[in-house]
Amino acid sequence: MVSSASIAVGLYYNVTKDIQFINEIGLPIILETARFWKSFGSWQLIDEKTNLFSTM
Numbered sequence: 001m002v003s004s005a006s007i008a009v010g011l012y013y014n015v016t017k018d019i020q021f022i023n024e025i026g027l028p029i030i031l032e033t034a035r036f037w038k039s040f041g042s043w044q045l046i047d048e049k050t051n052l053f054s055t056m
Contacts, residue, residue, distance in 0.1 A: 006030050 009026040012018070
């Protein structure tokens with residue numbers, strides 16, 4: 001979901017060059033989804049990669 005939202009925002013910007021959309025809608029979408037994933041589980045650095053371990 002997060003990568004899909006980020007990809008969609010990036011593709012939209014690449015086609016339209018709509019900086020107002022990025023500032024008002026695109027960046028908040030990306031930031032809020034990143035905040036969600038940060039709070040979703042615990043992060044651990046393993047083999048120089050970041051992994052998400054779910055709390056579910």
